[in-house]
Amino acid sequence: MSRPPETGDDAEGSLFEAPPAAEQERMVEAILFASAEPVRVAEMNARMPHGCDAARALEALVRRYEGRGVHLVRVGEAWAFRTAPDLGFLMQKETVEMRKLSRAAIETLAIIAYHQPVTRAEIEEIRGVSVSRGTVDQLLDLEWIRFGRRRMTPGRPVTYVVTEAFLDHFGLESARDLPGLRELRAAGLLDNRPMPGSEDEDAAEAQGEMFEDES
Incomplete structure (x- = not known):
């Protein structure tokens, strides 16, 4: 049976309802991977749909990336993905002066x-x-x-x-x-x-x- 279209307050509420937490984490993850520079929480919130909480999403992502090849780290007031410290040798180039x-x-x-x-x-x-x-x-x-x-x-x-x-x-x-x-x-x-x-x-x-x- 199809769901009847939302009307009135119900429609307005769903329009401004924040995406699920898992989706917000995916959004933050995408923003950070696409950025060449660390990104501030305020900038993430500005890019994401109304009602999103980038700070909470970051907390979940920090835990998710623990022990992985890349870590989510704080840089001043911003955040960025960085290579795990013990794997830094893989990024070295013999031509570095x-x-x-x-x-x-x-x-x-x-x-x-x-x-x-x-x-x-x-x-x-x-x-x-x-x-x-x-x-x-x-x-x-x-x-x-x-x-x-x-x-x-x-x-x-x-x-x-x-x-x-x-x-x-x-x-x-x-x-x-x-x-x-x-x-x-x-x-x-x-x-x-x-x-x-x-x-x-x-x-x-x-x-x-x-x-x-x-x-």
Whole structure:
């Protein structure tokens, strides 16, 4: 027996009824696979039908992809699929050339990462030397730093913060996950020379291989 057409309030209710949870998960999965960059929850909700809850769908997908070849990970305020850490060797290419950043760029990037939001004057105060425009431009071109809000101080100086691309490159969920001094030394990523002007060892020293740029 065929179902009679919906009318009145019933028709209006079904029109705005959110898709089933399983369908919402498929939608989020499709959006993330199709995107070359991490996607924010608000952007997913904007793309999906009315009433969808991308955040809840993400929670289910995180559990579904546990132990798989790809994981669903958070990158700053966005989400992306990434190769499982133990399978990273499969993605390596013998032709990859490792180009190290200059010491000035490494120190500048580390100061921004550990002290953000930070102004150029504050970077120079910590380093003890001036910061060249070329150093900042290089980090901006890499899309590892971006301009933050201007300080409500005389001159309204612009601040710098690290980007989601920086977090994604180093496999970090947020800047709070940056390693401390002991972790960097234990991993062999930091020598015994302190960063110029640094007083907080656990929050300001970083150099060498940690900030290598793959090109």
